[in-house]
Amino acid sequence: MLALIIAVIIIGAWPALSSHDSIAFITDKSWYPLEGQFGMLSMLLASVLVMIIAILLAAPIGIMCAIFIAYIAPARIQKGYRFAIALLAGMPSVVLGLWGLTVLVPLINKWSPPGQSLLLAGIVLCIMILPTVTLTSLAAFKSLPETLQHATSALGIRQHVQIVNVLIPAASAAIISGVLLAMARALGETMVVLMVAGNVVQFPTGLLEPVRTLTANIALEMAYATDLHRASLFVSGLILTVLVLVMMLIASKIKSDNHYG
Amino acid sequence: MALQTKGFTLGQLTEAKTCCEPIPHLSVHNLSVKYQHKTVLENVNLDIYKGCITALIGPSGCGKTSFLSTLNRMTDMIAGASVSGKVLFHDDNILNQPIDLLTLRRQIGMIFQKPNPFPLSIYRNLALPLREIGIKDKQLIDYKIETVLKDVGLWQEVHHQLDMTATKLSGGQQQRLCIARALVLEPEILLMDEPCSALDPISSAVVEDLIVSLRGRYTVVIVTHNLAQAKRVANYAGFFWMQERVGKLVEFGRSQHLFDQPQNELTAAFVNGRKG
């Protein structure tokens, strides 16, 4: 079935791939579909930048939350907090986008119009992928043998040294693969970026500039695209899929290579 | 047993099997341990003598390991465990709540049944505890690591690959590394919870020799299921047994007495293999 999906996407993309200089898709930055220019560089870059902002924010905070649940939180808080994270994890992305649009955009708009921007998309995406980071890191911490903690305690090693120098390195492979999964999710996410990134096709120059990502582009133009234009949207879908797959494969490789996985 | 040479000095190897003056290093009074509401160990009184090896024997589930973990307050890490009684160490009751646990555990080290090296390099395994006690000088750290690895007989085997992940060592090597890791802090007392039971016979013999070589330099308390081993290494021995579903210390004394002329019926039955 995976083959079927990829096949359909490739067939859809074929007219564009064959008729065009295919390198131009990712090197050319002008996207004027009505004039037959299908350069995706700006949107690709926007996608990647949004993802990077999201993960830079989500990875440290998410891992800290996992540490909080696993080692710091008192037993009573622990369960409730976990539930809160699970709630956040189940939040539909369209709802997050709505919140970003109706609550955050007006806020940012006050000091830097239009408000919808690269940065904001990154922040809202961060909220979306944070639970992924937290839950995978938590699972990584929980799968560490308890003896490790006993050993550090028996040596009189302070808790934060224990966590930073022993437990995090021991869980690192699983944590990294969790972060990669979260990155893949961020890259493939459509609704949030569609709603809060601003959707202006331009080469991203500043954090507060509105941008359009590949995913948002597909969602916006699919409805009316025809012929080569449609085919090139399929190409962007293909690029996305390949990027996401590469990340997922690396993630599963890292995880399976590791001893404590 | 050749009794009493002139005491001992820390850091100097005394001859095997020579025992030391019986100076209590730890004194345990009326110690009881409960998990939730279940009493697992009741009313234990004994002295652990300085520089000697004290073996704790008895069937599984009679509270030996619980007893051992009260001595460096590892019981704190078990949810629902509560301990009552007194354990005197340098005239302080270590069971008192406001005690500096970090310092206590640096003075009283512990070795676990299953070797538990950190999944870091061999070098980092040993350097981490040293950094924690404030030793930052690289040369000093290197020197201490070399010394302690020589002490446990690992230096020859690993000195050219200190960067290797410790979890790649064999089981016996891992356990010796764990002992080295405890020794590098220069503790006064070492608690060992069946340190050989997860090892193959050959590694087990190597670790046992190592334990014997610690006599006189460190006070060692070892929990073991292996009676022959207890007989070989220990100066003192304590026998634990379940009575009415509660663990109790039945007999304690010089290891030779306990094994050869046990005072208690149960002890006699156990050491002769008739029970347990």
Add this chain to the structure above:
Amino acid sequence: MAERLFQAGIWCAALLVLMVLFWLVQGLLDQGLAKLSVDFLFSQPQNAGRDGGISSILVATLLILAVTLLVALPLGLASAVWLAEFTATHNFWARKVRLALDVMAGVPSIVFGLFGYAFFSLFLGMGFSILSGGLTLACMILPVFIRTCEIGLRSVNNSWRQGAAALGMPKIKAVWFILLPAALPAISAGLILGIGRATAETAALMFTSGYVDRMPGSVMDSGRALSVHIYDLSMNVTGGDAAAQASALILLMIIMVLNMLAYAITDLWLGRRVLNGFAN
């Protein structure tokens, strides 16, 4: 000192996340709550959704989910049974299929949308319809569902399998009468999580099931899912924010209930496994 600083940092991060969650919910309640009423649930949207309710939207959502379920459940179960019971763990094809499933689970939903549009809507000629939307969603949730079912089946006590075989039971009967019931909690938990994911999904539906907000007459009609409704109200309809937030609250409630069900079932299952003493 360093210890304190570290702990303080962790607490701060944890509180920050909690505050964001609180802010989020509060933001939705702020405008949405006023709009929310029984009437809202049971009346048709008017004036492009600004007024009126969401009855037709709910019906469309339910229909889409029904299609998804009807397709995903049998297909998913069959694949899971094949993977768990009829192939060796290290069988070449099983491994490939498993890898493909794991990879598919990560494919962006918009790509599923593209696929559904090209394959179901155009190639198979279903157009913008509830059917093609439901089928697309089924493709999307199948990978995760199959894998959860497989894990559930694998963790069923092996002695039951042997017991059934010793009684001379054909394997297919053993699966049907013993193993599937035993793995039922895992299966239902997986299914509920899948439905949750499908309910939340927007991108894959935008150009498979379409935008039409009339009451759908059949599965071949176009119907607007709740999540698409929220998107449309907030992006394309000025003054639709309140209705969008009310709809978001409804969506959130549905998903919370589904998630809690899934957790409760998993908990129950884990608890029972421990009781029966076959936790490993």
